[in-house]
Amino acid sequence: MYGLDILNVKSAVFVKSAPTVNDCPESNLPEFAFIGRSNVGKSSLINLLCNNKNLAKVSRTPGKTKLINYFLIDNAWHLVDLPGYGYAKTAKTNRATWLQSTSEFLANRENLKTTFVLIDGTIPTQGNDLDFIEWLLETQINFVIVFTKVDKVNQKELSANIKVFMENVMQFAPSEPKYFVTSIEKKHSKDKLLEYIMESVNS
Ligand code: GTP
Ligand code: MG
Secondary structure: OHHHHHOOOOOEEEEEEEOOHHHOOOOOOOEEEEEEEOOOOHHHHHHHHOOOOOOOOOOOOOOOOOOEEEEEEOOOEEEEEOOOEOOOOOOHHHHHHHHHHHHHHHHHOOOEEEEEEEEEOOOOOOHHHHHHHHHHHHOOOOEEEEEEOHHHOOHHHHHHHHHHHHHHHOOOOOOOOOEEEOEOOOOEOHHHHHHHHHHHHOO
């Protein structure tokens, strides 16, 4: 039981929304960022990890998260909800701002330990996801892949989507990136993600 208790988030509080990396909290706490295409399930997954359905705003309308949102977890680490990319209806100027503020954050934030790149497990491989992962590798940003919404497809379809996606990644990655398979409906991989984060916090 003790082990399970360790993996349970006890407190999660919203800290601030920062437009750019310069506005982020002054802090030495380890940070874990969540990023991915708009509507992929970033805010939902954050809420699952934190046992709080209302912490990060979840929406059926893509493009809800527009700022760098900081949450303080158990007074020990920060979780960062980043704006989604690839939303077609976003104006070009907004897209450029996204690219600049997010890439600056990811490339320059010193306490950032891992970036969780969320990939929709229910759809075929998307070019902008691959481009983003290629950029992370080129920029030497530590990341892991998280397939989301896996409750929405059957096992066969899911395995096929993951296989094709990872094969594409291996066209440019030196080794296969670590990946998790998640569902907020089934609370799938919640413990595994928290375990990964806690290992990093304590290392
Ligand atoms: P933006 O902030 O707009 O970029 O979106 P986001 O990536 O934060 O996505 P969000 O968490 O708001 O979820 C988008 C939609 O997907 C919501 O309707 C969620 O309920 C749904 N969703 C997220 N995760 C899952 C999941 O694991 N399973 C199912 N079935 N639906 C999910
Ligand atoms: Mg969001």
